[in-house]
Amino acid sequence: MVALLVNDREIEAKNGTNVLQACLDNDIYIPHLCYLESLDLPSASCRMCFVEIAGEDKPATSCTTLVRDHMVIKTDTPAVRRLQRTALRLLLSVHRVDCKNCYAHKRCELQNIAKFLKVGLKSKPLNRYLKDTDIDEDHPFLNYYPNRCVLCGKCLHVCRNQHGQSVLTFANRGFNTVMSLYAAAEAPSPSCEDCARCVDICPVGALALKVNQEASIHHPTEK
Amino acid sequence: MPVCRFFRYPIDFDSLLEAGAMMGSGGMVVMDEDTCMVDVARYFIDFTQKESCGKCTFCRIGTYHLLKILDRLTQGEGEEKDLELLESLSEDIKKGSLCGLGKTAPNPVLTSFKYFRDEYEAHVKEKRCPALMCRPIIAYYFDLELCARGCDACATCCPVDAVFTTRNRKKGVDQKLCVKCGECLVACPPEYDAVRKISPPGLVPVVERASEKEE
Ligand code: SF4
Ligand code: SF4
Ligand code: SF4
Ligand code: SF4
Ligand code: SF4
Ligand code: FES
Numbered sequence: 393m394v395a396l397l398v399n400d401r402e403i404e405a406k407n408g409t410n411v412l413q414a415c416l417d418n419d420i421y422i423p424h425l426c427y428l429e430s431l432d433l434p435s436a437s438c439r440m441c442f443v444e445i446a447g448e449d450k451p452a453t454s455c456t457t458l459v460r461d462h463m464v465i466k467t468d469t470p471a472v473r474r475l476q477r478t479a480l481r482l483l484l485s486v487h488r489v490d491c492k493n494c495y496a497h498k499r500c501e502l503q504n505i506a507k508f509l510k511v512g513l514k515s516k517p518l519n520r521y522l523k524d525t526d527i528d529e530d531h532p533f534l535n536y537y538p539n540r541c542v543l544c545g546k547c548l549h550v551c552r553n554q555h556g557q558s559v560l561t562f563a564n565r566g567f568n569t570v571m572s573l574y575a576a577a578e579a580p581s582p583s584c585e586d587c588a589r590c591v592d593i594c595p596v597g598a599l600a601l602k603v604n605q606e607a608s609i610h611h612p613t614e615k
Numbered sequence: 616m617p618v619c620r621f622f623r624y625p626i627d628f629d630s631l632l633e634a635g636a637m638m639g640s641g642g643m644v645v646m647d648e649d650t651c652m653v654d655v656a657r658y659f660i661d662f663t664q665k666e667s668c669g670k671c672t673f674c675r676i677g678t679y680h681l682l683k684i685l686d687r688l689t690q691g692e693g694e695e696k697d698l699e700l701l702e703s704l705s706e707d708i709k710k711g712s713l714c715g716l717g718k719t720a721p722n723p724v725l726t727s728f729k730y731f732r733d734e735y736e737a738h739v740k741e742k743r744c745p746a747l748m749c750r751p752i753i754a755y756y757f758d759l760e761l762c763a764r765g766c767d768a769c770a771t772c773c774p775v776d777a778v779f780t781t782r783n784r785k786k787g788v789d790q791k792l793c794v795k796c797g798e799c800l801v802a803c804p805p806e807y808d809a810v811r812k813i814s815p816p817g818l819v820p821v822v823e824r825a826s827e828k829e830e
Contacts, residue, residue: 435670436671436713437670437671437672437713438671438672439671439672439673439711439712439713440672442711450710451710474707475707475710475711478673478677478703478704478707478711479672479673479711482672482673482676482677482680483672483676485676485680486676517696517700518680518700519680519683521679521683542672543669543670543672543675562669564669565667565668565669566664566665566666566667566668566669566675567664567667567669567675567676567678567679568669569669569670569675
């Protein structure tokens with residue numbers, strides 16, 4: 393066990409734990425979107441989980457930082473908040489915010505983080521740039537919403553963990569990156585219909601089972 | 616980097632990095648007062664933005680915003696808030712990105728912003744490109760003092776027939792037709808050297824055409 397000081401409070405953690413996990417285990421919240429405990433190497437792609445570590449000149453992502461004895465950490469400095477707010481605004485600047493028509497409304501991690509960071513869901517002062525397609529309906533059981541996806545990659549990892557290989561994959565590159573679902577014919581084996589792990593892990597409303605959709609949710613209104 | 620301040624810098628990777636530049640495989644580009652720093656920054660960001668792998672938030676989305684803002688500036692559509700945004704976003708992308716590409720991508724913006732802020736401001740506040748490079752906010756015209764009576768070099772090369780003849784057989788540019796290609800500037804014989812650029816385009820002198828009959 394090591395002891396570290398987080399926001400002036402002493403907490404203990406097992407050696408080899410990362411700072412994000414250690415804080416979450418002790419009810420110290422750090423905004424995060426891409427971290428998965430089951431993943432050996434964190435993808436560290438959302439760039440949300442910043443903290444300030446005494447002795448380091450700029451904020452570091454807590455999911456990639458292992459705990460050390462006597463570490464001194466602050467989770468709420470102005471530098472940390474600035475990066476987190478910018479990351480959130482960037483994500484919102486490519487997001488179709490239409491919560492009323494989204495099944496993730498009120499259990500959406502983006503909403504939670506926005507509330508926590510006191511950032512409005514408008515992406516101000518950034519312009520908004522949306523993708524042309526709002527819904528990708530090609531998959532027989534799943535719908536995908538590119539303008540809601542934050543590209544955390546969690547869906548891909550849970551699918552791979554469960555089935556050895558993933559139905560979901562990153563497609564395109566750079567600004568045009570999206571998730572893509574193999575069509576049923578090419579899909580190796582898993583039956584998404586009885587699985588839906590990706591839907592459950594998605595921190596926003598970017599994946600949905602078609603059956604649930606038809607039963608209860610209407611599609612986002614085109615604007 | 617402005618030469619006056621840095622001309623003693625040894626050119627190797629580390630010292631350039633220190634000075635805020637980034638050396639790629641392309642070597643060094645020497646620029647003079649005919650080079651628009653805003654346009655150069657746009658060029659570099661256009662390059663890195665396309666190189667972004669798309670994995671992390673800051674580089675994937677942030678560099679796209681930088682490019683869009685620089686596009687606006689070079690087109691004379693920038694607003695004052697764009698300058699603030701450009702600077703703060705660049706700083707955040709540098710600190711927030713996952714790998715070296717994103718961490719260095721904003722350097723051309725930050726460096727040019729630091730040393731050539733006046734050029735950025737001219738683009739926003741006066742819609743003026745001091746280096747006369749940003750096409751949407753410049754105009755071409757012929758200096759009538761220098762333009763040679765009866766010479767047709769510019770008119771022959773203009774791809775859109777924007778060059779007209781004045782009453783005393785000199786030349787003028789129809790601003791509505793001109794696509795600012797610069798062909799006439801190249802074609803005008805050096806002994807006359809009559810083609811001028813000006814920014815903002817509103818400052819271009821009014822030149823009268825010869826009336827149909829006279830022509
Ligand atoms: S994913 Fe849905 S609930 Fe979350 S912010 Fe977007 S529209 Fe709102
Ligand atoms: S439903 Fe299951 S098998 Fe299908 S994509 Fe999602 S996680 Fe993978
Ligand atoms: S679909 Fe959901 S879980 Fe998958 S990358 Fe997008 S936001 Fe993450
Ligand atoms: S900073 Fe690196 S990892 Fe992040 S998007 Fe750019 S190239 Fe990819
Ligand atoms: S700049 Fe090009 S289009 Fe304009 S007058 Fe000269 S040659 Fe013609
Ligand atoms: S949770 Fe650490 S970068 Fe996403």
